[in-house]
Amino acid sequence: MDLKSLKQFQHLASTLHFSKTSEAMFVSPPTLTRSIMRLEEECGAQLFVRNNRNVALTKAGKKLLAFAETTLANFHQLQLDIGHQKDVLSGELAIFCSVTAAQTYLPNVLDSMRAEYPSVDIKLDTGDHAIALAKITTLEANRADAAIAIHTPDFPSNIHFQAIDSVPLTLIVPAQMDVSVVEDIEWNKTDVIMPARGPSKRIVNHWFAEHNIRPRVYAQVSGxxxxxxxxxxxxxxxxxxxxxxxxxxAKDKVLSISVGDIESYKLGLCYLKERANEALIQALASLFSVRS
Incomplete structure (x- = not known):
């Protein structure tokens, strides 16, 4: 008993007219008749009472109609379920960002990702902001699909930047140091810990240059x-x-001094523009848009 025959039988049971059903089901009247006869053979009972003027369902036909309606409805639901599964996102999405960005921006986004796309596996890698863009442009196996990175004046044209926050910088000094405003700092007598690379290095160097300060660099560090x-x-x-x-x-061991004229970070979700139409990338970008 095949679904095609059941569909033809169901339609004929509603019209009780062989010509109308054969036309609607795109089969010839003889083909429809043979299909009904096969069903009767399989059921071992007559399904329709036919004469020159009328067609009517028998008791067996009414029972088969109930079976056909349930079977076809169940099959339609199965098709919907399978079709839905095809549309469900799956795969692995690799994200790179600093530890701080992971703690600040990812918890809500990743919770939403797990809830909406449970078949997507998130691979999170953390490290220095300075290598974030390299992580999404490299061809190596440990590349990232997306990264939280800082926008810079020379930002690569092949990378999409979706802003998520503006982050101000602050000057920090040891807790025991007796200063409360930046004007209290004696720069020629004070050691400075400088960023070794990345966007923060440019911002800090630019601030020192604007104020004609040559910092006494104690060390340059990454991160x-x-x-x-x-x-x-x-x-x-x-x-x-x-x-x-x-x-x-270590925040309780330092003092924060506000510096109003130093440039803020522009932080954003970054990915290659050529990958913008990928479903996993679009899903992640959409969740960050909701967050911001």
Whole structure:
């Protein structure tokens, strides 16, 4: 008993007219008749009472009609379920960002991703902001599909930047240092912990140049978290994003001094423009849009 024959039988049971059903089902009247006869053979009973003027369902025909309606409805639901499964996103999505960005921006986004797209596996890699863009442009196996990165004046034209936050920088000094405003700093007598690379290096160097200050560099380090740790140890002072300080375990060992004229970070979700139409990328970007 095949579904095609059941569909023809169901239609004929509603019209009780062989010509109308054969026309609607795109089969010839003889073909429809043979199909009904096969069903009668399979059921071992007559399904219709036919004469020159009327067609009517028998008791067996009414029972088969109930079976046909249930079977065809169940099959239609199965098709919908399978079609839905085809549309469900799946696969792996690799995201790179700093530890601080992961703590600040990802929890709600990843919770939503797990709820809406449970078949998507998230692979999170953390590290220095300075290598974020390299992570999404590299061809190596450990590449990222998307990254949270800082916008810069020389931002690559092949990378899409979706802004998610503007992050101010703050000057931090050891807690025991007797200063409360930036004007109290004696720069020629104070060691400075400088960023070794990345966008923060440009911003901090630009601020020093604008104020005609030649910093007495004690060390250049990679990562804002490392700057906080070194300042907490009393090895110097330095500039870090406020969100880094907020999430640092050493924040109680330093003082934050506001500097109003230093450039803020423009932080955003980044991915290659050529991948913008990929379903996983679009899903992630959409969730960040809701968040912002």
């Amino acid at each position: 804002n978290e490392a700057i906080v740790s070194m300042v907490a140890l009393g090895l110097g002072i330095g500039f870090v994003p406020r969100i880094v300080l907020k999430n640092s375990t």
